[in-house]
Amino acid sequence: MRINPETVERIKQTADIVEVVGDFVSLKKKGANYSACCPFHNEKTPSFNVNPSRQIYKCFGCGAGGDSIKFVMDIDGIGYGEALRYLAGKYNIEIQEEELTDEETIRQNERESLYIILNFAKNFYRQQLEDSEEGQAVGLSYFRERGFTNEIRKKFELGYSLDTWDSFIREALEKGYSPEILEKAGLLIHREGSRPGDRQTTGYDRFRGRVIFPIHHVSGKVIAFGARILKSDKANANQKGANQPKYLNSPETDVYHKSDVLYGIFQAKNAIRQLDHCYLVEGYTDVISLHQAGIENVVASSGTSLTVEQIRLIGRFTPNVTILYDGDIAGIKAALRGLDLVLEEGLNVNVVLFPDGDDPDSFVRKVGAEAFKVHLKKASKDFISFKTEILLADAGNDPFRQAAVIGDVVNSIVKIPDAIKRQVFFHRTSEMMKVDEQMLITEGNKQLRKLQTQKSQDRRQPSEISSPEGPKDLGSFSNDESRQNAEISADFFPLENDFAEAPPRSxxxxxxxxxxxxxxxxxxxxxxxxxxxxxxxxxxxxxxxxxxxxxxxxxxxxxxxxxxxxxxxxxxxxxxxxxxxxxxxxxxxxxxxxxxxxxxxxxxxxxxxxxxxxxxxxxxxxxxxxxxxxxxxxxxxxxxxxxxxxxxxxxxxxxxxxxxxxxxxxxxxxxxxxxx
The missing domain is CATH 1.10.860 (DNAb Helicase; Chain A)
Known part of the structure; x- marks a missing residue:
């Protein structure tokens, strides 16, 4: 179906560029216009301009520009029609549609089809949780045990997938969805030997027998699912599917790239922007429990390693982030080495540690919302001080290990783009380590020169750095040794608006x-x-x-x-x-x-x-x-x-x-x- 011209014009006239862009980026008033750091390229100094009188945006760095529709298309990676539907939903505009020709139907954007089937799946899982006998007995009981109210389940659109091979697939096929689109959306796993189009042998449900956590894009669309199994391996030992992973996530698709996504960002973005602060946790239930406790400016890395893209997503709404760790010191040490890139992206990073054996979810349920908030304030430490304390405690009285700690901490400080902040941390670190401040600064200058030299070499050898290797790993909250060695992917002295120069003009x-x-x-x-x-x-x-x-x-x-x-x-x-x-x-x-x-x-x-x-x-x-x-x-x-x-x-x-x-x-x- 095609949106008719009258509806398109109404959407254009109603959509306000400041409101639309403000859903994705934290805007600041600047004269008659608004400015922000561009969401389409990495920059430290704002060059992104929003003009409310003309209803347009323009980035002076990367050149991106357009109206509200173009912004939604670019920020969300979607087609024109889907952008119109998003804006119509935002402003409660009823869409009048026209029939598409057969040729136009064939050409319809596949990404839009993925969004449609993912939304259908979300509604199906929610209905199974609330209405089916198994969903109420298993899924609803689990959520109630964790204290999740009806309101919080609705807010995060939680669901349940029946413990059968193909209950969802059969429902989707009956509604006219093709096996191909189900597989591309990561909802169907092909059964070996099956033939596409054969409804009896197509495949089976990926998330069967699990509670469902829909993963939302920052705009609110469902792009993937996380799912937790509830039956223990012991109880399931004599059944197929025993020893399944506790959590199962959607695979990468055309609309879901896990390195770009933070769980809960859609529900948290307004609170993050208003409070100018973001809490970062590990899991789905951490996010939901904190929301229920009244702490809504919280997102999760969903148990994966934190990436540069995720850090930049937070940076759209605030430069201030506090990472909430459980008491697992081994896991914390593994994560510390990669978190330097958070500093390098210009964010102000604090850390809060919970008692050993507790995570944010268990701790807030144990002590209550008010005591939890008090703990956040008392236990919060800046990242440099926290890292210094952890590493010094580990080094003990060994002078060689202490010397290594100095080099490690200085290496973190020089990642901070702001020279004044670097000076403050050099002074504070010298007091904590009881070493000469000038010695730390001298060591920092050596490391800065190394970074500049490496930067020059990289620019002279573009062929060696152009091959894609996937998102840079910034360290996880798990004790995975393979995630300890994060690489520096951004220059210490970033060149703002570093784009190819145009040829000289007459x-x-x-x-x-x-x-x-x-x-x-x-x-x-x-x-x-x-x-x-x-x-x-x-x-x-x-x-x-x-x-x-x-x-x-x-x-x-x-x-x-x-x-x-x-x-x-x-x-x-x-x-x-x-x-x-x-x-x-x-x-x-x-x-x-x-x-x-x-x-x-x-x-x-x-x-x-x-x-x-x-x-x-x-x-x-x-x-x-x-x-x-x-x-x-x-x-x-x-x-x-x-x-x-x-x-x-x-x-x-x-x-x-x-x-x-x-x-x-x-x-x-x-x-x-x-x-x-």
């Missing part, structure tokens, strides 16, 4: 762009009654065509429409069907730096805006364009003169050159740019 190219920008942004504005900017500037450049294909195309559009007494408005280009024109328009409309109100309010200096001096801007624009156009002709004349066959031909060419030069000088004089 002066004429810049003037063509300035001229077309004037038309696109201000073409409908009036310089005088009945005289628009478009009418004035087009009348001054007869005989001039542009070289750049996009600028030439835009100029032609203005000329053709003005010939029909119609001036194209800015919104026409913002919603143009050609992405290059849309992107270029967004770039022209987005101002990176805004003038401070202090100029006028405090210093009483009135700085005119571009729109206030359109007459002067238009006049100067025309002169600069003509000057650049004439200078290109002068270059051609000089080239022709060099290759002239006769003196007479050369003299004729130079006469033409001097004519152009006199025009150029006159324009320069008018512009006040004559250089003696």
């Amino acid at each position: 002066r004429l190219h810049y003037q063509e762009e300035a001229f077309v920008k004037l038309l696109v942004v201000y073409g409908t504005k009036e310089l005088e009654p009945t005289i628009s900017v478009c009418q004035y500037v087009l009348g001054q450049i007869d005989g001039i065509d542009f070289k750049d294909p996009i600028f030439h195309h835009l100029l032609t559009l203005f000329r053709e429409n003005f010939g029909r007494n119609h001036v194209l408005p800015t919104d026409y280009f913002l919603n143009h069907h050609e992405s290059e024109i849309r992107d270029q328009t967004i770039e022209w409309l987005t101002v990176r730096h805004e003038l401070s109100d202090l100029w006028k309010d405090k210093h009483h200096i009135d700085v005119p805006l571009e729109i206030d001096v359109l007459d002067k801007t238009s006049f100067n624009n025309i002169l600069r364009l003509k000057k650049a156009f004439i200078e290109e002709k002068m270059k051609v004349c000089l080239q022709q003169a060099v290759h002239a066959n006769t003196g007479e031909e050369q003299e004729s060419i130079m006469t033409e050159f001097m004519h152009y030069k006199s025009i150029s000088m006159a324009a320069a004089k008018e512009l006040g740019s004559v250089i003696g």
